[in-house]
Amino acid sequence: MLTPMAAALEAVLFAAGHEGMKTRELAELFQVPEEQVRSWCEQLQRVYEERAGGLAIVEIAGAWQIVTRPEFAPYLTRMAQRPAAATLSHAALEVLAVIAYRQPVSRADIEAVRGVQSDRAIQTLIQRHLVREVGREDTPGRPILYGTTDTFLQVFGLRSLADLPPVPEEADLPRHVPLFSHPAVSPRD
Amino acid sequence: MLTPMAAALEAVLFAAGHEGMKTRELAELFQVPEEQVRSWCEQLQRVYEERAGGLAIVEIAGAWQIVTRPEFAPYLTRMAQRPAAATLSHAALEVLAVIAYRQPVSRADIEAVRGVQSDRAIQTLIQRHLVREVGREDTPGRPILYGTTDTFLQVFGLRSLADLPPVPEEADLPRHVPLFSHPAVSPRD
């Protein structure tokens, strides 16, 4: 048995579909503080996990939503003809990784890490809305700085940038290569 | 705890959305007789009733679907009035631009121009009544063709589609790529 509040939350998240509802939006809708809403969502998330149904509650790019569990994908691919996902090239994935972990970052920085020209891959990522210009570096020439978008979080199923998994073997790295220092909090819209 | 079959059924009904799944379709999907599917659906329906959540399983016009329970309608009405949804995402704007200038146009055409999956953005535009289905293309699979609505004209203050401002670059674009075309300077207000 769900509490009436959990039931209402479930109905709202269901109706919101893939757009999801941000914690703030839910707080406004239910006229309660954000922490309260967050705790309700987390409770509902646990209830869903315990009943082991076909659905799960997730928080992606700051929005709560109901999605199907990955193990049922075989049935769903048969059912819904999803357009083939455009896959990213090896190079584009590398560039995306540099931007994701080091943002905000300039093209020169990206190329320094990869040792190869990267403008094409950057353009591809911008075109796919995975990456965007987030500002200019305060150095001569004022190079463009790149960062990831909300679409990036959605595609990779991340709650926020803080959710980016740490790269393994971090301890092995010598001190003076701050490659995977925690991502700077970048202004987002 | 749901049985694995009930969980799979739940995932399928959820993803099927408002169109639902007919008993026959479910039987095909799960490779079991129709009576079997019907009994699974009825079981799941009872489970949903017992837990008293925000959702229910219903059979409408021979199709099974998940819907919200009527008592939560007030929340959904309030959700619909959210002013937050009033702006268009960058992706939606792009899709709208392609549809406006190239209509009637199929999803595949839109995706060819944008280089990214666009089904979500199209759905958003349909929901906002800016875009609608205007027919089917006369090619294999008969894909849906999209065009703009009267609401679109109202929102953008256009008398008719002929009123759409010409895109400076477009004239130059077609057949042969003008190697040394002058970079477009678009008129702005």
Added chain:
Amino acid sequence: MAYEVALDAFSGPLDLLLNLIQKHEIDIHDIPVSVVTDQYIAYLRSMEELSLEVASEFLVMAATLLAIKSRMLLPRPPRPTTADEDELAEDPRDALVQQLIAYQRIKQAADMLRDRAERQRLVYSRPPMQLSASAPDPHVCLTGVSLWDLVDAFRKLMNRLQPQDRVAEVRVDAVTVEEMMNQLLVRLQRTRAAWFSDLVGMGRTRAEWVTAFLALLELVKEKRVVCRQTAPFEDIEICLRGEAEAC
């Protein structure tokens, strides 16, 4: 075709180098530079033999490896008894090792991202419910979106159409140098002056670049345009002769 795949398999010189190191189970912190350099260069040679274009970055790395190799051959200064500066003399490989390690981590991160995207693709959602029916409001009000935003979106989209998509539409009969000279003159008459890189750099294919460059040379030879450069390595400005004073 298969050759291209082989070339594409390495996203850059670091990728190739890392691959050699892994293939031979070499300790990244103690790279036998001479062996690796030979193999690296052998790989570039085979690429050349297949008439594949070797990107300049690969050649730069070859030069770097050779430089390190030669520095490794130099006799080390005799080890002083005290820990002075000389003992801390850098291993010539250090910078490269750091770069490789940093790059290796990026590759790991990229793999991880790909896995995540694949997992995420197994997750399905549903379109939002049609709520507007319960709250009928025919006046969709859009804030912050003007007609110009729409036009702009379309124009940008057209402009960034993948270059290869456009190339597919180019006529088979290539632009001749004469045609190109005319195009350049027309453009210069419109704009009076233009940057060399703009004029030549707008070509979509190697052939077009070359044609544009030849056309420009021809125009210079015929003294119909003037070139000027304000400082070494600056972009070159091209003006119509006679307009030169104005630009």
